[in-house]
Amino acid sequence: MRIGELAERTGASRRLLRYYEEQGLITPERSANGYREYGEAFVDRIAQIRGLLDAGLPTRIIKQVLPCLNTPRALYFPDATPEMIATLERERDRMSDRIRCLAQNRDAISAYLDAVRDGTPPPTEAPIRTGGPVDGTAGRTGVTR
Template structure:
């Protein structure tokens, strides 16, 4: 697929996709006319990258852990510095906190909807 299609499917600007490619986070083939051509799996890869960026991880660490998200998994240890491991531990803890908060909020909204629906149903 071309960069415009990838941009539409992922909600990511073309400029940002080119940046991801410059950083080695995604790959493209080049057609004879110089256009980028992305494989279908790049859609999922871009969504993973965006999620990791949203979680606060810098691209240099994302580049190191992206292979761990593939199947089969390929894990690279040579670049694992104590700083990187500490950053990952911190970000993992932040993600866990966010998940717990989102779960509480989802459950509260669910309870609210049940209550509102029950009250609306009794008025009829």
């Protein structure tokens, strides 16, 4: 497919698809007239790239990480130098850090939303003083909604 279709199917603008190529993240074929030609696999690839970008990884890192994630489980490493391995370990750890941070904050948001939905607990009674979470009182009082 050409760039327009890929853009439509992935939600990435044409500009961005060219940018990802410029950054070495993807390398589409070129047809005789110079048009970029993308295979089906690029749809997933772009989704993966956009997900990682959105999760805070810069293209420079994504570029290093992508080759190890070849779609058809192509687990044969082009080089696997010690530096590359060290880089991968470092990035893996950073990703774990991010996951921890995100999960923790997401759970806090969830807890907040749960509490809010539980019929806004009257702030008049029991001003809630900095103790534990939800401190017993406003728990799920059977009200389903």
